[in-house]
Amino acid sequence: MTIEDIVLDRDKRGIAALRPHLPADYCDRAARVVLDNPGTAMIVTGFYIITAGATETDGPPGAVVIGDALRSIGYEVVYVTDRYSLDVMKGTAGPESRVVDFPIAGVEESRAFAKELLSEVAPSVIIGIERCGLTSEGLYRNMRGVDISEYNAKADYLFEGGI
Helix, strand or coil: CCHHHHHHCCCCCCHHHHHHHCCCCHHHHHHHHHHCCCCEEEEEEECEECCCCEECCCHHHHHHHHHHHHHHCCCEEEEEECCCCHHHHHHHHCCCCEEEECCCCCHHHHHHHHHHHHHHHCCCEEEEEEECCCCCCCCCECCCCCECHHHCCCHHHHHHHCC
16 A cells, blocks of 8 residues: 555545556655745645634644644644634744744735745745635635635735746
8 A cells, every 4th residue: 555545545535546647656646846945935824614613633633744744754744724723833832933924805905915924934845734825716615615815815826936
């Protein structure tokens, strides 16, 4: 059994449908991208669950596990989230960690914030974990298709720079 098999072993959301469109060793390739780019890792996480009225709780700990592993091999780590996940992220990452609150704002303000943060941090790699992404219509939707844009910072703009 490969790591890719393990990752998708208990898939209840249909994510495994994407597997035929990915290289067989997609996990190894992702790890190689990270390892080939030492320096500062920016880890973006946090997802608001509208029906719970709270942030989800698996992204921040997963981000911290990745961050701790990267720190152990010499990376600096900066976490990025928004106001809904900020307290959970800070509590999970600990007081010695840097956690950035990406504002929930319009497109231009979000792009400017992302550009400034990228310039300041100069990450060598950016990792997204348990973070909602913009749809082609410029909205954030949960797995049920409900528009949850008002609960999401447009942190996607951090990924536009080709890092």
